[in-house]
Amino acid sequence: MAGEGSKKIIRFGVIGCGLMGKEFASAASRWCHLADVDFEPRITAVCDANPAATAWFEQAVPSVERSYTDYRELLADPNVDAVYCAVPHNLHAQLYIDIIRAGKHLLGEKPFGIDAAANAAIMEALSERPEVIVRCSSEFPFFPGAMQLTEWVREGRFGRIIEVEAGFWHSSDLDPNKPINWKRRIATNGEYGCMGDLGMHVLHLPLRYGWKPKSVRALLSKIVPERPDGKGGMAPCETWDNAILACDVETADQVFPMVLSTKRIAPGHANTWFLRIQGTELSAEFTTKYPKQVASLPYTPGASQAWHVADAPYKSAYGTITGGIFEFGFSDSILQMWAAFCDEVANGPDRMTQPFRCATPEEAAGSHRVFTAALESQRTGWTIPLNWGE
Ligand SMILES: NC(=O)c1ccc[n+]([C@@H]2O[C@H](COP(=O)([O-])OP(=O)(O)OC[C@H]3O[C@@H](n4cnc5c(N)ncnc54)[C@H](O)[C@@H]3O)[C@@H](O)[C@H]2O)c1
Numbered sequence: 001m002a003g004e005g006s007k008k009i010i011r012f013g014v015i016g017c018g019l020m021g022k023e024f025a026s027a028a029s030r031w032c033h034l035a036d037v038d039f040e041p042r043i044t045a046v047c048d049a050n051p052a053a054t055a056w057f058e059q060a061v062p063s064v065e066r067s068y069t070d071y072r073e074l075l076a077d078p079n080v081d082a083v084y085c086a087v088p089h090n091l092h093a094q095l096y097i098d099i100i101r102a103g104k105h106l107l108g109e110k111p112f113g114i115d116a117a118a119n120a121a122i123m124e125a126l127s128e129r130p131e132v133i134v135r136c137s138s139e140f141p142f143f144p145g146a147m148q149l150t151e152w153v154r155e156g157r158f159g160r161i162i163e164v165e166a167g168f169w170h171s172s173d174l175d176p177n178k179p180i181n182w183k184r185r186i187a188t189n190g191e192y193g194c195m196g197d198l199g200m201h202v203l204h205l206p207l208r209y210g211w212k213p214k215s216v217r218a219l220l221s222k223i224v225p226e227r228p229d230g231k232g233g234m235a236p237c238e239t240w241d242n243a244i245l246a247c248d249v250e251t252a253d254q255v256f257p258m259v260l261s262t263k264r265i266a267p268g269h270a271n272t273w274f275l276r277i278q279g280t281e282l283s284a285e286f287t288t289k290y291p292k293q294v295a296s297l298p299y300t301p302g303a304s305q306a307w308h309v310a311d312a313p314y315k316s317a318y319g320t321i322t323g324g325i326f327e328f329g330f331s332d333s334i335l336q337m338w339a340a341f342c343d344e345v346a347n348g349p350d351r352m353t354q355p356f357r358c359a360t361p362e363e364a365a366g367s368h369r370v371f372t373a374a375l376e377s378q379r380t381g382w383t384i385p386l387n388w389g390e
Contacts, residue, residue, distance in 0.1 A: 007038055008346040013045040013080040013104070015071045015095060016087035017053035020109060020137070021046070024084050025061050027335040034339055035319040037353070039346035041082075041338065047074040071095060075102040082345055085109065086137075088188045089196055093118035096134075097125040105133040107341045110200035111371070112136050112364035114190035119368040126361055133345050135358035138204040140168075140273040142336035142356070144312045144328050145286035145294045146205065149275055150356070152296075153209050158279025164249070164258040165276045166206055168198040169266035173224060173241060180227040184237040193220070193240030195371040198262035201273055203367045204359045206249075211258060212366065213247035217383040218374035220244075223265050241265045245374050248383075260370075271330070286312075292327055317354045318343075 012028070014021045028041045046057045047068040054067040068074045074083070075098060082105035085095055092113045099106045100122075113119035126134055140146060152158065172178060182188035183197055190196045220240040229235035242263040249258045266272070274287035283297040292311045299305060313324040316332065318339040343352045366388075373384040 007040050010039060010041050010105075010342055010345050011044045011079055011081045012041050013047065013074045013077065013083045014043055014057070015047045015074060015083055015085045015099075016109075017046055017048040017050075017057055018086065020086035021048070021053070021084065022056065023331070023334050024086075024338065025057060026331060027338045028063075029061065030335065033320050033322070033335060035321055037318060037339060037343070039342045041342050045074050045077050045080050047071045072098065075099060075104065080104060082106065082133075088182045089114040089190050090188045093121050096122045100125045100129050100132050100134060103129065103132060105345045107135050107137055107338075107358065109137045110359075110364065111190070111192065111196040111367065112200070112361065113368065114196070115192070116368045116372045119365055123361060123365055133341075133349065134361050135341055135344070136200060136361065136364040137337065138201055138359040139330075139333040139337040140201055140288065141205050141208070142317055142333040142340070143286065143288060143291060144315050145291065146275065147315070147317065147356070148294050148312055149277065149284055149286050150205065150208070152282060152284060153277070157282045158277055158284075159281030160279060161254055161256045162278040162280065162283075163256055164206065164211065164278070165261075165274075166202045166258070167261040167263070167272070167274055168201045169261070169263045169269035169272045169274075170198070171266050171269045173264040174267055176224050176227065178227060179230045180235040180237065184227065184235075184239055186238045189239050191239075191375060192371045193243070194262045194264045195220075195240065195243050195245075195374060197239075197264070199243070199260070199371055200359065200364060200367045202260050202262055203370060204363060205275060206258060206260075207363045207366045208359075210251055211249045212251075212388050213245075213258065213370055213373075213386055214250045215248045215383050215385045216370055216373045216377055217246045218243060218377040219246075220374070220378045243374065245370065247370070288330075291329060317356050 031040050042063045045066045046054045048054045057064050083099045084107050086109045096108050221242045223241040226234040226236050245260040247258045272289045276285040285295045294312045295309045297307045314326050340358050377384045
């Protein structure tokens with residue numbers, strides 16, 4: 001890490017220069033959007049197995065000094081302090097372990113390993129290098145509306161929790177003419193299917209709140225059986241399109257049902273992430289479908305039950321130059337997540353400038369427990385108990 005003026009500069013290598021690699025480049029390029037942060041990422045090196053992918057970075061990101069096609073060369077680069085790794089799921093274990101062993105801080109993409117064994121191998125490598133800061137990408141909790149719900153949970157405002165529903169819904173796969181990609185194949189996306197692809201987003205806040213499922217009953221569905229292979233033929237879609245998980249949550253003082261859903265085929269939804277919490281004293285809901293709004297229903301016995309829908313002001317974890325009346329969006333949530341990661345790298349886990357950290361490896365490992373149990377539930381038709389080893 002280098003100092004430049006009063007700012008700590010974190011030199012980043014990006015491995016995997018596809019959709020998400022570019023999102024990071026965009027966030028790093030508009031760091032001036034953030035007010036009063038004493039740290040800044042600088043992408044100095046990029047790597048992709050496909051040289052056409054790094055060419056975009058060479059053109060669009062002036063700070064890039066070196067491009068590689070072999071990630072091991074990037075890891076040997078002494079001018080790289082930290083790595084963002086956004087590659088298909090079958091590569092997570094090998095690459096994340098090598099990044100951690102190289103002593104580079106890592107923001108890795110979910111699901112943090114293609115399956116439970118891959119995730120366990122990553123966790124093992126992490127236990128050997130505790131000084132390396134490793135976090136898992138998950139940006140939606142940084143929406144102001146989601147942060148509002150987190151604050152109400154922290155304040156214990158809900159009373160006795162009646163039930164919780166969390167989900168992440170897409171609809172682009174409703175189109176049977178959409179060509180096959182790596183997310184539809186078990187070899188690259190894993191047997192978890194839509195759960196591995198979308199599930200960490202859904203579980204991040206429940207796990208952060210301590211709402212660990214005690215058991216899970218899963219209903220998984222495959223809807224589109226084959227897709228154009230891009231070569232004039234058709235290829236089988238091997239992964240689960242949709243998943244509904246009915247969970248039984250037990251905390252120190254509460255027991256309640258929680259429904260988690262991850263759907264690649266939810267007609268009408270483009271990228272809808274939502275959290276609904278119903279309680280005896282407060283119910284509340286935030287969905288990215290209406291990104292400005294938070295719905296809440298405070299209740300006292302005998303009083304009327306009325307939902308209030310209010311526009312959430314642009315109040316983010318890290319202050320910005322944006323006025324409070326403007327809208328917050330997807331790329332803002334990515335920027336905020338990156339600020340949280342860089343804050344932790346620059347200032348240390350105990351000295352962050354605000355309290356909400358990125359998803360932890362332990363939370364990602366928790367999501368693997370839930371998905372693995374869900375696969376067993378689908379195979380057997382049973383409700384599967386989860387052992388959190390506590
Ligand atoms: N946080 C989010 O909202 C979000 C959204 C989409 C995807 N993701 C995650 O990001 C990761 C990547 O997904 P994506 O949509 O960006 O995929 P993508 O296909 O757009 O990009 C992946 C890139 O990895 C490259 N690659 C493949 N093998 C490589 C290797 N051995 N070395 C270096 N590069 C290699 C590919 O050439 C490609 O450019 C996945 O883990 C996915 O789950 C996260």
